[in-house]
Amino acid sequence: MAFSIQDTLKQSHDAVPFSKQQITDMLALPPDSVESYAIMAEAKRISKSLTQDRAEVHGQFAINLSPCPKNCKFCSFAVCNGIFKKASQLSPEEVVEHATMLESQGVNAIYIMATANYPFGKFCEAVQETRAQLKPETMLIGNVSDQELDGAQKLADAGLNGVYHALRLREGIDTGLQPEARKNSIRSFKDAGLVVGTCVEPVGPEHSNEELAEMILFTASFDPAFSGAARRIEVPGTEIAARGMISELRMAQIVAVTRLAMPRSVTGNCTHEPYSLGAAAGANLFWAELGANPRDIKEHTEEGRGFTTGKCSELFRDADCGILKGPSQFFRKH
Numbered sequence: 001m002a003f004s005i006q007d008t009l010k011q012s013h014d015a016v017p018f019s020k021q022q023i024t025d026m027l028a029l030p031p032d033s034v035e036s037y038a039i040m041a042e043a044k045r046i047s048k049s050l051t052q053d054r055a056e057v058h059g060q061f062a063i064n065l066s067p068c069p070k071n072c073k074f075c076s077f078a079v080c081n082g083i084f085k086k087a088s089q090l091s092p093e094e095v096v097e098h099a100t101m102l103e104s105q106g107v108n109a110i111y112i113m114a115t116a117n118y119p120f121g122k123f124c125e126a127v128q129e130t131r132a133q134l135k136p137e138t139m140l141i142g143n144v145s146d147q148e149l150d151g152a153q154k155l156a157d158a159g160l161n162g163v164y165h166a167l168r169l170r171e172g173i174d175t176g177l178q179p180e181a182r183k184n185s186i187r188s189f190k191d192a193g194l195v196v197g198t199c200v201e202p203v204g205p206e207h208s209n210e211e212l213a214e215m216i217l218f219t220a221s222f223d224p225a226f227s228g229a230a231r232r233i234e235v236p237g238t239e240i241a242a243r244g245m246i247s248e249l250r251m252a253q254i255v256a257v258t259r260l261a262m263p264r265s266v267t268g269n270c271t272h273e274p275y276s277l278g279a280a281a282g283a284n285l286f287w288a289e290l291g292a293n294p295r296d297i298k299e300h301t302e303e304g305r306g307f308t309t310g311k312c313s314e315l316f317r318d319a320d321c322g323i324l325k326g327p328s329q330f331f332r333k334h
């Protein structure tokens, strides 16, 4: 059946799930077409109504910087990219300082990220110590390697509210991780009572609309705190940079289609890196970043690609979005 924007908008208004073919058709529209802009407006309407117009800014910092043997081609930490040669890590005091600084800036959730080879026991200790220093209502989220149920339970016991975990596009082909391990980890985190946020990432020009539609539906399948879409950033000096980068407009289109394809129980719709066009297209979650960042060649991303909490809020305001004050509502999900 030929694509009809009227039918698509009606189906979205009625909250009737979209099929893979319908999602693929929406993704196949030219990003600057009237139809794509209508889908972006509809995505913003949904995001606004699900959150009472309260977008969220989350803050992430890395506990360590280390050449990582998992060799995800898009990551500046990957050994194969040869960008960072030396390992470094925050002291326990610095971990707490980073977290409390983000808390004082008013982020709605704080993420602690570690590379795949960071010692797990040490990470749990850092979470426990940080949790003890934060306000009880502050949302503390982990961005860690794959875990079985036992590890996920330890993270929950240490004081995490949730995790960020994604099955990346072409996982196992462009990354050194196994798709099944990623999926199993998501199940383990959920079984341990951790709320999982996710994303369709990192999108490059080579990914087909079918591939993206399949991944959008995978994220919908486990009812995350948020889904969304993020483009792959060209990290200078990496082989994968030759594949290029999608435009912000194309990313906004994918963000909007993702919103339409998610069930309404998924209230968050993220995008990265932050841009006001994304917020205008239904993104309601941006990340501020501190320290090491897998898309940056600077050791401290605040001197490079990283966005501050204030800048993220400004970008939301530029898209006429309200901003939540207080702990993340996305991670309140049960």
Ligand code: SF4
Residues within 6 Å of the ligand: 068, 069, 070, 071, 072, 075, 076, 077, 078, 079, 114, 115, 116, 175, 176, 294
């Ligand atoms: S994305 Fe994670 S697992 Fe992959 S190379 Fe980077 S730090 Fe390692």
